[in-house]
Amino acid sequence: MPRSGKEVDLEGRINGCFMRSMNGKPLPRESEEMQAMVAYMKWLSQSTPKNQKVTISNAGEVDTSLVADTARGEQIYYAQCATCHGDNGEGMKDSRGDIVFPPLWGDESFNIGAGMARTYKAAAFVKYNMPMGIQTKGLWGHGNVLTDQDAVDVSEFFAHKPRPDFPGKVNDWPTGNKPKDARY
Numbered sequence: 306m307p308r309s310g311k312e313v314d315l316e317g318r319i320n321g322c323f324m325r326s327m328n329g330k331p332l333p334r335e336s337e338e339m340q341a342m343v344a345y346m347k348w349l350s351q352s353t354p355k356n357q358k359v360t361i362s363n364a365g366e367v368d369t370s371l372v373a374d375t376a377r378g379e380q381i382y383y384a385q386c387a388t389c390h391g392d393n394g395e396g397m398k399d400s401r402g403d404i405v406f407p408p409l410w411g412d413e414s415f416n417i418g419a420g421m422a423r424t425y426k427a428a429a430f431v432k433y434n435m436p437m438g439i440q441t442k443g444l445w446g447h448g449n450v451l452t453d454q455d456a457v458d459v460s461e462f463f464a465h466k467p468r469p470d471f472p473g474k475v476n477d478w479p480t481g482n483k484p485k486d487a488r489y
């Protein structure tokens with residue numbers, strides 16, 4: 306993994322998501338919850354040979370040479386995203402306080418160490434998954450309606466909004482090769 310400069314096992318990768326994407330704490334490696342998630346992933350991969358690349362239907366790339374236009378991204382956000390993710394990026398909770406639509410910025414959002422805080426990483430997710438429910442077919446009616454430029458613009462807009470810091474950032478990319486959209 307280029308970001309950590311070493312090979313990371315599944316438990317380490319899951320804890321990376323907890324600490325960055327969920328802005329939370331790592332789980333003990335031997336905990337029941339961690340063991341359950343690893344068991345689930347092993348079950349998912351049981352008929353896939355080791356080292357085989359699998360096709361993911363709602364994942365892909367965007368053109369990373371595109372230059373982002375934040376003002377255009379803001380317009381796209383308020384036209385196509387804010388109904389679910391909120392006028393202030395706060396997302397939406399149900400009456401029990403559980404998250405229905407995740408926040409995209411602010412105190413409850415993913416932190417600056419998450420891949421989603423990087424414009425082009427976020428754009429690749431957004432292009433193939435958002436706006437959710439726009440399609441009548443496919444996985445969850447996911448995305449694939451924005452152009453690469455749309456996805457880059459809207460991602461530049463929300464990715465650069467205020468969000469929690471990630472203290473572990475000092476250890477990232479120890480061997481150099483920091484991507485151009487890294488936030489620190």
Ligand code: HEC
Nearest residue numbers: 385386388389390405406407415421431435436437438459
């Ligand atoms: C109909 C509601 C809806 C709309 C409209 C919508 N989203 Fe989402 N969005 C969701 C839901 C639900 C999730 C959580 C998906 C999941 O966990 O699989 C999500 C997840 C995300 C995430 C990941 C957040 C995280 O914490 O990892 C990003 C980024 C995102 N959306 C951006 C956008 C952008 C940009 C737009 C507009 C182009 C948009 N969304 C429009 C419902 C919506």
